[in-house]
Each structure stands twice: as structure tokens, then as C-alpha cells.
Amino acid sequence: MTRTLDPSRRVTASTVRLLLTHGALILVPVILLGVALSLGIRSTAESRGLAEGRSAALLVAQTAVVPQLDGRPLSEGLSRRERAALARLVDRAVADGHLLRLRLRDEQGRVVFSDDHRRDAEADAGEHGGSGENEELAEARAGRVAAMLTRVNADGDDAGPVGAAAVEVYQPLTAGDPAELIGVLETYLPYAPIDAEVQAGLRVLYRDLALGLAGLFVVLLIITLSVSRGLRRELAANAWLARHDALTGLPNRDLFMERVAEAVAWAKKSGQPVVVAVVDLDHFKDLNDTLGHSSGDELLVTLADRLDAAVASSGTVARLGGDEFGLVLRAPRDVRAELARLAAVLREEVEVGGLPLAVAPSLGYVTYAGASTSPQTLLQRAEVAMYAAKAGHTGIAEYATDLERFVAADVELIAELPHGLRDGQLTVHYQPQLDTASGAVVAAEALVRWQHPVYGLLPPGRFLPLAEQTDLIERLTAWVLDAVLAHAAELAARGTPIPIAVNVSARSVVREEFAREVIDALARAGVPASQLVVEVTETALLTNPARARAVLTQLDATGVNVSIDDFGQGQTSLGYLAELPIRELKIDRAFVTGMSGDRARTAIARSVVELGHNLGMRVVAEGVETTADLAAVRDLGCDLAQGFHLGRPMDFGALAERLGGTGVLVGATPD
Incomplete structure (x- = not known):
């Protein structure tokens, strides 16, 4: 305790x-x-x-x-x-x-x-x-x-x-x-x-x-x-x-680090192993947004009580922040069995406001067995393992040096993201989307980049996955919206307005305030709603279907186009798809790249195109990497095409220059 x-x-x-x-x-x-x-x-x-x-x-x-x-x-x-x-x-x-x-x-x-x-x-x-x-x-x-x-x-x-x-x-x-x-x-x-x-x-x-x-x-x-x-x-x-968390009464991060240091000193003296673990509650943010912060706090207090009661008196349970808890276990007999027991305790249903709720925890841990490792490094490695467990949906993961995607450098990188936002290190590049009939650039997709002072220009894959697990994704989405709409206004002033697509995370699309934030951003920039396309994935829609429907319906009512990205990879019900205000389907690149030599993928892509057209939607093929890919999607009747063969992501100046010229990219004209 x-x-x-x-x-x-x-x-x-x-x-x-x-x-x-x-x-x-x-x-x-x-x-x-x-x-x-x-x-x-x-x-x-x-x-x-x-x-x-x-x-x-x-x-x-x-x-x-x-x-x-x-x-x-x-x-x-x-x-x-x-x-x-x-x-x-x-x-x-x-x-x-x-x-x-x-x-x-x-x-x-x-x-x-x-x-x-x-x-x-x-x-x-x-x-x-x-x-x-x-x-x-x-x-x-x-x-x-x-x-x-x-x-x-x-x-x-x-x-x-x-x-x-x-x-x-x-x-x-x-x-x-x-x-x-x-x-x-x-x-x-x-x-x-x-x-x-x-x-x-x-x-x-x-x-x-x-x-x-x-x-x-x-x-x-x-x-x-x-x-x-x-x-x-x-x-x-x-x-x-x-030194304590006001909500749960547990030690906070500062006191937790002291307990880790004490446990390390004990391990050096006794020769017994010490386990440092980090627990994160999957999709807690969605529950908090859906039920309200008071219910979320009640859930956290109940889970903190359970976890604290389940850990031996020699151990430590701390709240590190948000829905993240820290554990210190001294000389556990079976680490994975003990952590599995604690995970089972957290998975038990909790009644909040008369509703039975269950959370899925992700646990990452590292074992200290006498190596020269600082408490800060131990916590950092436990967090790396936790992110690996969350990404792999394994529930529990032990730190290993081969977790390349979740190395400590990436954790440090995501910690630097707020500074990058504040210091103007982020920028937006645009990948053009072509009309398959005319070959003209008629739309573009916004892709955020990070001009890191040490690592250079970083693609979104280096920092977005981790940002999506935190509240940082909200700040990042708001920044991208403002930057994109400012560029859209400039294109309109040049006489070359085009719709620009912005990717939105699952966290955003289920927030009631998100639609109002988008509408306010459009008003500040003076850009018509028709010039903005909000891209969401099938997975994002399934997080909270009712809330997502309400938010997207509000956006559609103002004229904002809604697009389903990476269609075909998720599990969207066709009946549910018909109920949503979707204006565009984007065929996942897995079905497009190399499609001309694969009858199965061609058949799947053709079905998606026909489905989209029958529902009155525009269909975009992404992942066009060759001339053959372009010819194949044109033959299927795709409305727009996007891929490296047609144009790599470019900065705003390059996009404006293209649109100011013929607007047709080399190799994109129809035969």
C-alpha cells in the first residue's frame, strides 16, 4: 500500500x-x-x-x-x-x-x-x-x-x-x-x-x-x-x-522517481531484482470525452484503489499523469504472472454513473538486475515497452533493445513536440491529387512534417503514432488546420482554389467540440467550407460510432467534405457507411500499388469504385506509383489519383507554382 x-x-x-x-x-x-x-x-x-x-x-x-x-x-x-x-x-x-x-x-x-x-x-x-x-x-x-x-x-x-x-x-x-x-x-x-x-x-x-x-x-x-x-x-x-496526486492520493511522478531510486539502491544491496512498470489505459480519453471528466475521475480513483490494494506493501503504485500509472515491484517471483494479475484487476468492470465500464490496460516493464542504469532510464524504458504493448495490442511487453519503433529516442522526440509547435519547427507539405480524365491537379492532401533542429526533416510516421496516444494530437490537429486554411486562402487569392484534405485522428472525430473548432477555423481564415476535406479512417469511425456520426453530420451541414481514408483496411459496416455523410472514399494503397498485374486486387478496387459511385461518392486511388497503376485506376473509373508517380509531397510554394502553370503533372495526361 x-x-x-x-x-x-x-x-x-x-x-x-x-x-x-x-x-x-x-x-x-x-x-x-x-x-x-x-x-x-x-x-x-x-x-x-x-x-x-x-x-x-x-x-x-x-x-x-x-x-x-x-x-x-x-x-x-x-x-x-x-x-x-x-x-x-x-x-x-x-x-x-x-x-x-x-x-x-x-x-x-x-x-x-x-x-x-x-x-x-x-x-x-x-x-x-x-x-x-x-x-x-x-x-x-x-x-x-x-x-x-x-x-x-x-x-x-x-x-x-x-x-x-x-x-x-x-x-x-x-x-x-x-x-x-x-x-x-x-x-x-x-x-x-x-x-x-x-x-x-x-x-x-x-x-x-x-x-x-x-x-x-x-x-x-x-x-x-x-x-x-x-x-x-x-x-x-x-x-x-x-509529492502526491491530488485526485487519487497516490505518489506523483516526483515521488515515484524517488521510490525507483530507493528500489535500485535496495536491489544493489540485496542482489534481488526490481521491476519498474508503466500502465496506460487504452482509449481512456475517449471514455472521458464521452462520459465527462467527473465520470473519468471517478473511474481513475476506483482503478487506483484497486491497483494500490493489489500491489504488495513493499511495492509502489503512482499516478504519473492522465491515465498513466507507475509500478515498482521488489523481487517478484514471476514478473509476467504478477503483471497479468494486476492487468486482470484493472480489466474488471467498474460501475460509473450506473454504467458498467471496462478498460484495457497496456503494461510495459523493465527489470533491474544490478546493471548500471539510472532511475530515469528505467522509467523511460518501461514507457517504451508500454507503447510497444499498446501498438502491438499484446497487453504486456518487456523492454528489449530491438523495439526500434519505440526506442527512447522516439519517446524523447514526442516530448520535444510541444517545443516544435511553439518554435515554428513544423511545416505542411502537399501531395497533389489529379483528375484521372484531364490530368489536372484538382485537389491536394496536407501532410505535416517536422523540421527538427537535430534530426532534420521528419516524416509524420516518426512522431504522429505516439502523438495520437496523447493530448498532443489535439494541439497538432489545430495547428495543421490553421496552417492549411491559411494556404487555402492564399491559393484562392491567386485564383487557383482547390480542396485540401486534412487527416483527423480518432480522438478528434469523437469530440463534440471538434466540429465547432473546424467551423471557427474556417471563419478565421475566410475560406469556404467546400475547400476543406476532413479525412478519417475506418478505425476512427468505430471508436464511438454515434459520436462520430454527430460530429461528421455537423461538418457536412456546413459544407465540409468528409472522406474515409485507407478504405478496405478496416471493418466498416456497409450499412453504417450508408448512414454517414461521406462524400469521398480513398482506396487503400495496398489495393492500388501494382494492381495492374493482380486480378484479385483489381477486382477489390473495382468493387470499391462501384460502391462509392453507387452511394454518390467521389473515389480517390492512393498509392499510384507507376504509369501502369495510373492506367489501371483510370480504367476502373476512379475520379482522382494520388501517388509518387504523380507527385511527391511538396512545400506550399511548389504547389502554388504548379497550380499557377498548366496544373498538369508530367506523365499524368491521358493517352
Whole structure:
């Protein structure tokens, strides 16, 4: 068993460790935030205390001090009445604890009254104490209230021990209209009551802050853990998907190559053989197109489950892509018997959408027995053997060096075909078709060629058979259609329009979208549908007769001619032939080449000609290689002839030149 569970469904780390790690990472910024907020709150509390001190000082000035003064500037001194009244006021306020100290200063900042008897002489004697100028005093002399937190006797010119905490306020005193500065009131208010009230508020704020930060910590921790767990699951899932097929859960090609390398290392160490095999499902593309991709996926999943369950635990089953699977078998007792058993498992019917379906697998394999061969080469050779099994309809094939048609170079060649399409390496040549009566070129067949940068000009036989087993054939057919129709438009512009035949694979003719793609290509090129001939083989028609009939009927309705290529080689029912919108039959070259000396082949060809004419079809003889062949097909009444004797495939320029001349090829004129 090689399938593994998606790791996103499994716990991959210790929850406790994850909690502690993320908790520590979140706690640090939360603590820093708490410290910053605490400092901000304390600063706000101090500002509040100073504001309350200013308010209290203003109240003292307006309700207690100013009423005791007669409104003269304090620089003129205080009267005995004013001094006595202020002394009583201050003594009572200090005794009640509402005031710690009070001083009056004149306009220049000199002390004129102080409850601590700071003046050395009587004010009415005209002797002044020190001015004690500071920033706060300067602010008050300028008309602005100034306040600060301090302690009693904390100033440098104060005597006595440092006392209680206080709010020192400098309040400008004014009188008259307009108001003029008459002095400054310096008060020391007890900070303890203010601080107690502030501290009570701070405790509530700190409690709420702590609760809020704790809640924030919990929320952030939960969010972080959730996001982190999701990201870890996503990363684990992405890592799993990078090495597994999302549809079937099997290892993908990359992981398969690792398993092959591990098996090779095991084989070298143990001396036991290892088998690398590739399995392809014949005609799966046709089933997928007919039933839909969802049904095709369901079929693949079921077959993957069966194959995975049937392979020993020491082996590996992988999906290499599309309908292709890879196998690694360690030390099998009988390779062919084991692969035959696996093929039988795949051939068992599968019910998809209520329909019983059966697929025919083609298996190719190679055995590693200690030779110096890389895993890549082993897979490549298994694919070569698989293509040989598919082409030979043998079901199972072992790699051998004499599989010349399916050598690794050909597999590499088909891998380069997308680059050839993209880089403009493909070209179209044309083989002319002659009217047997006049000898004039009246049609042509398009034949694709590949101008390979290493191997030179390659005929279609080198790459088309393998391309037809993959989706590349669709891209290649679309490219050929566009190229041919562009040439057809150019011929029409030159005044020499002729129908051009394009070969279409079985994959294309059973696709519902194909008819629309052809019609769209004709519209893009501006070419009449009558200038295009779609050639299909009998085998292609038998792949899905109902679908093929629908596609060809749609093409025929637009004016596109449909031709059956290589007629006589397949098994087309004559009744089925009559139901199809066929306009042309092409007699297979096997009945035409050398026909003049063979009575049996002549009789078969004559029957085909009569059949085609009786059904209202045009008949083309391909494979005319000699003058005798040409005379024979003319005598049988074939409408058109095609072959090397009449003209080899040529590039478009040569075809256009021929059509621009007489249009008659040498040796093709009737006697």
C-alpha cells in the first residue's frame, strides 16, 4: 500500500509547546504595551493632581486672600490689618490641614508675607526678603498660573527639614479695571489627599488595564494559534500535494522517481531484482470525452484503489499523469504472472454513473538486475515497452533493445513536440491529387512534417503514432488546420482554389467540440467550407460510432467534405457507411500499388469504385506509383489519383507554382 493520508488531517506538533512558544512571543509586546500605558496613566494622574492644585490655589486666592487685601500693589507693603488677617487665615488653614504654606510676593517676586516668617524684618519697616526667582515664579509674574509637585522646604533657600509632599502653585494676583498684577500668591497645598484620590483611580485603571491586557493576550494567543495551526496545516498539505496526486492520493511522478531510486539502491544491496512498470489505459480519453471528466475521475480513483490494494506493501503504485500509472515491484517471483494479475484487476468492470465500464490496460516493464542504469532510464524504458504493448495490442511487453519503433529516442522526440509547435519547427507539405480524365491537379492532401533542429526533416510516421496516444494530437490537429486554411486562402487569392484534405485522428472525430473548432477555423481564415476535406479512417469511425456520426453530420451541414481514408483496411459496416455523410472514399494503397498485374486486387478496387459511385461518392486511388497503376485506376473509373508517380509531397510554394502553370503533372495526361 503506497497511499498516505493528507497530513493536514494529523496533529503535527505538541500543543503545549506551541502554546508556550506563541504565548511567550505575544506576552512580550503585551507587557511592553502595559508598561507604556501605565506610564501614560501615571503621567495623566500627575497632571490631574497639578490641575486640582491650581483649582484649589485659585479658590484660596479668590475667597480668602484677595478679600483681605486693599488692592494696592504688594510692593507698597502690607498694612498691619492685612498682615494680621492673613496670619489668622493661614494659621487656621494650616491647623485644619488644608494648607501647608502660604507666601505673598510682590510684582518683582520678593516675599512680603510668609507663614514661616521668612522675612527678617517687619514688612512695614520696608525691608524685603530674597526674591527667590524660579521658572514657576516667572510664569506667575507673566500672568500665568504655574504648578509643580514638590516637598515642603525642598527649595534651596528654605530652612528646616524637607517636609510632606505638596503641590506648589504660583497664582498671579490682580486688581483694578483693567486688571493689573499686584503680586503673586505662592501656596503649598497638601498632595496626600489628592494623591490618595488619584491612587484610588489609578488602582481601578490598573485593574481594568490588567484585565484588558490579559484579555488581549488571550485573544491574540487564540488568533495566533488558530492562524499558525492553519498555516502549518496548509504548508503540510502543500508539501504533501507536491509529492502526491491530488485526485487519487497516490505518489506523483516526483515521488515515484524517488521510490525507483530507493528500489535500485535496495536491489544493489540485496542482489534481488526490481521491476519498474508503466500502465496506460487504452482509449481512456475517449471514455472521458464521452462520459465527462467527473465520470473519468471517478473511474481513475476506483482503478487506483484497486491497483494500490493489489500491489504488495513493499511495492509502489503512482499516478504519473492522465491515465498513466507507475509500478515498482521488489523481487517478484514471476514478473509476467504478477503483471497479468494486476492487468486482470484493472480489466474488471467498474460501475460509473450506473454504467458498467471496462478498460484495457497496456503494461510495459523493465527489470533491474544490478546493471548500471539510472532511475530515469528505467522509467523511460518501461514507457517504451508500454507503447510497444499498446501498438502491438499484446497487453504486456518487456523492454528489449530491438523495439526500434519505440526506442527512447522516439519517446524523447514526442516530448520535444510541444517545443516544435511553439518554435515554428513544423511545416505542411502537399501531395497533389489529379483528375484521372484531364490530368489536372484538382485537389491536394496536407501532410505535416517536422523540421527538427537535430534530426532534420521528419516524416509524420516518426512522431504522429505516439502523438495520437496523447493530448498532443489535439494541439497538432489545430495547428495543421490553421496552417492549411491559411494556404487555402492564399491559393484562392491567386485564383487557383482547390480542396485540401486534412487527416483527423480518432480522438478528434469523437469530440463534440471538434466540429465547432473546424467551423471557427474556417471563419478565421475566410475560406469556404467546400475547400476543406476532413479525412478519417475506418478505425476512427468505430471508436464511438454515434459520436462520430454527430460530429461528421455537423461538418457536412456546413459544407465540409468528409472522406474515409485507407478504405478496405478496416471493418466498416456497409450499412453504417450508408448512414454517414461521406462524400469521398480513398482506396487503400495496398489495393492500388501494382494492381495492374493482380486480378484479385483489381477486382477489390473495382468493387470499391462501384460502391462509392453507387452511394454518390467521389473515389480517390492512393498509392499510384507507376504509369501502369495510373492506367489501371483510370480504367476502373476512379475520379482522382494520388501517388509518387504523380507527385511527391511538396512545400506550399511548389504547389502554388504548379497550380499557377498548366496544373498538369508530367506523365499524368491521358493517352
